[in-house]
Amino acid sequence: MGARCVDDSALIGFGGFWHFRDPPQLELLYGVAESVWNRNYATEIAQAVIAYGVTMLGMRTIHASTDAANAASVRVLEKLGFRFVRGASIAGLDTVFYVIEPPPDSD
Secondary structure, eight states: OOEOOOOSSSSSEEEEEEETTTTEEEEEEEOOOOTTTSSSSHHHHHHHHHHHHHHTTTOOOOOEEEEEOOHHHHHHOOOOOOEEEEEEOOOOOEEEEEOOOOTTOOO
């Protein structure tokens, strides 16, 4: 899904689910344009994707990962209630893995 500002039609970000790794693991995916960093858009996009996953897709566990050095993404995941699961080196990058299990009545 694409994200746009209410007062502007410019595309500012995206979100969804994507299969990462080998074997494939469905994970939360989101991103925002650098011009709108630090405005909570990443959190809003991720919240919308999680809500969709829970209410429309029936997901009970949502996985996410990011480069360990990406402090902004780590903050977003932790702010949303994701729990750190593990760290690993993936293709030479330090990667952190998170999971969230939203309550059944989330929407």
